[in-house]
Amino acid sequence: MPVLIATRPIPRSAFRFFWATFALMTMLLVTGCETLFPIPGAPPAGVTAVVQMTNLLDFSPRQITVRVGDTVEWQNPSLFTHTVTLDADLARTEDNVALPNGVQPSHSADVPPNGTYRLTFTVPGTYRYVCLPHERLGMVGVVIVLPAE
Ligand SMILES: [Cu+2]
Numbered sequence: 001m002p003v004l005i006a007t008r009p010i011p012r013s014a015f016r017f018f019w020a021t022f023a024l025m026t027m028l029l030v031t032g033c034e035t036l037f038p039i040p041g042a043p044p045a046g047v048t049a050v051v052q053m054t055n056l057l058d059f060s061p062r063q064i065t066v067r068v069g070d071t072v073e074w075q076n077p078s079l080f081t082h083t084v085t086l087d088a089d090l091a092r093t094e095d096n097v098a099l100p101n102g103v104q105p106s107h108s109a110d111v112p113p114n115g116t117y118r119l120t121f122t123v124p125g126t127y128r129y130v131c132l133p134h135e136r137l138g139m140v141g142v143v144i145v146l147p148a149e
Contacts, residue, residue: 047073047118051141053082053111057134059141068148071120076111082139084108084117086129096140100125121145 043050048070052060055078066072074084087105088097099105100123108117121127124147131139 098128
C-alpha cells in the first residue's frame with residue numbers, strides 16, 4: 001500500500017533566509033566578528049592601548065600602563081579638536097607635563113574630530129601629558145611605561 005507523505009513545497013523565503021544566514025556566517029568566519037561589530041576601544045593592529053579624547057573634555061582612560069615598545073593610539077571620536085602634548089614648554093602649567101629623563105618632548109598638533117595620533121614608547125617611566133585647548137579644564141592624562149617583559 002503506497003504511503004502518502006504530504007509534501008509542501010519549501011517556500012522561497014526559507015531559501016532566502018538560509019542563504020542570508022549562510023552568507024553572514026561566512027563573512028563572520030572570513031573577516032572576524034570585529035569587522036561587523038567593532039568592539040569599542042579594541043586596539044587596531046600594531047596598537048597596544050587606545051585612549052579616547054572625549055566630548056567631556058577628558059582622556060579616557062585617564063591613566064594607562066603599557067610596556068617599552070608598545071604603541072598607544074589616541075582617538076578623537078568627539079566633536080572637539082584635542083591635542084596630545086608631552087611638552088612642558090607648551091603647557092599652561094608646566095607641572096602638568098612630565099617625562100622620564102632623556103625623553104624628547106612631543107606634540108601631536110591638532111587632532112580633529114575622527115583623527116588619531118600614535119606614540120611608541122621606548123623609555124620606561126611616567127609620562128604626564130595635556131590637551132592644550134582643555135588643559136585648564138583638567139584634560140590631563142598619564143601613561144606609565146614599564147620595562148619590556
Ligand atoms: Cu581636549
